[in-house]
Amino acid sequence: FAKEFGGHQYQLYSSQFGKQANRRLQLEQRLRKAMEEKNLEVVYQPKLDLFTNSISGMEALIRWNDPILGEVSPAEFIPIAEETGIIISIGKWVLETACKQNREWDRNGYPKIHVCVNISSKQFLQDDFVKMIKHVLNEADLSPEYLNLEITERIALYDIDDAIGKLQQLKQLGVSISLDDFGTGYSSLSYLKLLPIDFLKIDRSFISGIFENKQDVAIIDSIISLTHSLGMRVVAEGVEDEQQLNILSEMRCDEIQGFYYAKPMTAKDINIFLDKKGEFHLVDRG
Ligand code: C2E
Ligand code: MG
Numbered sequence: 001f002a003k004e005f006g007g008h009q010y011q012l013y014s015s016q017f018g019k020q021a022n023r024r025l026q027l028e029q030r031l032r033k034a035m036e037e038k039n040l041e042v043v044y045q046p047k048l049d050l051f052t053n054s055i056s057g058m059e060a061l062i063r064w065n066d067p068i069l070g071e072v073s074p075a076e077f078i079p080i081a082e083e084t085g086i087i088i089s090i091g092k093w094v095l096e097t098a099c100k101q102n103r104e105w106d107r108n109g110y111p112k113i114h115v116c117v118n119i120s121s122k123q124f125l126q127d128d129f130v131k132m133i134k135h136v137l138n139e140a141d142l143s144p145e146y147l148n149l150e151i152t153e154r155i156a157l158y159d160i161d162d163a164i165g166k167l168q169q170l171k172q173l174g175v176s177i178s179l180d181d182f183g184t185g186y187s188s189l190s191y192l193k194l195l196p197i198d199f200l201k202i203d204r205s206f207i208s209g210i211f212e213n214k215q216d217v218a219i220i221d222s223i224i225s226l227t228h229s230l231g232m233r234v235v236a237e238g239v240e241d242e243q244q245l246n247i248l249s250e251m252r253c254d255e256i257q258g259f260y261y262a263k264p265m266t267a268k269d270i271n272i273f274l275d276k277k278g279e280f281h282l283v284d285r286g
């Protein structure tokens with residue numbers, strides 16, 4: 001009986017494993033096709049400056065709507081793109097698209113703001129990363145101060161001196177840097193001291209717990225003070241309601257991003273949003 005039972009379990013395990021491996025393989029194949037067939041799109045999510053009450057920038061986020069698989073979340077396909085190396089070409093494409101789009105908004109007379117582009121550590125670790133950034137900026141005719149790169153601490157795990165060197169070159173160029181997803185994964189305070197960073201983005205998981213969890217409030221409060229004393233700005237991500245915004249504003253958080261202010265939108269919808277000046281009525285809402 002034991003043997004039979006064991007065998008049965010193995011079958012169950014192997015079929016689940018098979019399903020996962022299958023999905024993974026299919027995603028990889030479809031993703032390569034999506035690049036050729038242009039089924040990828042970049043959407044933009046505005047950030048709100050709490051001191052000026054105006055839009056301070058937007059984050060470029062990739063979207064994939066596959067004719068067979070339907071909408072696939074970046075949370076599912078970005079890791080696969082990283083493992084297979086496809087992220088190098090996808091990442092460059094997002095960067096080119098976002099830079100060209102930002103230059104176009106500027107040409108159309110919209111306020112000059114930066115576009116934030118998520119950079120995978122695999123991309124950052126390429127020897128020619130800084131050269132690639134310069135090239136893309138040149139091609140798009142975009143001034144470097146209108147580009148912000150969102151990195152995570154993972155870029156520093158492999159060779160911290162190399163990471164610092166690249167970040168310094170980028171900053172000399174005029175490109176600004178955000179440290180994304182702060183508070184998750186490898187977050188270490190020593191990185192804050194070592195890496196030349198302009199913005200720190202507090203992860204959504206801390207913001208969602210802001211009312212149920214006194215510890216989260218204490219953590220956010222100290223992250224904000226620490227970040228300010230190091231001369232950086234703080235962005236809170238995933239702000240979904242007015243209460244969260246108010247408490248962050250009291251804690252002197254510099255910028256917020258989240259569904260409450262604006263959801264990620266197509267470039268076309270951003271035009272409409274910018275026509276309304278991206279203003280947010282903190283007082284006379286509702
Ligand atoms: P991220 O960079 O931390 O981006 C924030 C994610 O939170 C986005 O998910 C955004 O749509 C979502 N979000 C924003 N505001 C709210 C809110 O108020 N509530 C909730 N529930 N969610 C909110 P998305 O677009 O699915 O992207 C997930 C992750 O995939 C990103 O996290 C980023 O790590 C990665 N990613 C997306 N686009 C790219 C890309 O072009 N390149 C690379 N390397 N990674 C990307
Ligand atoms: Mg990001």
Ligand code: MG
Pocket residue numbers: 180181201203237
């Ligand atoms: Mg983030």
Ligand code: MG
Pocket residue numbers: 181
């Ligand atoms: Mg995140």
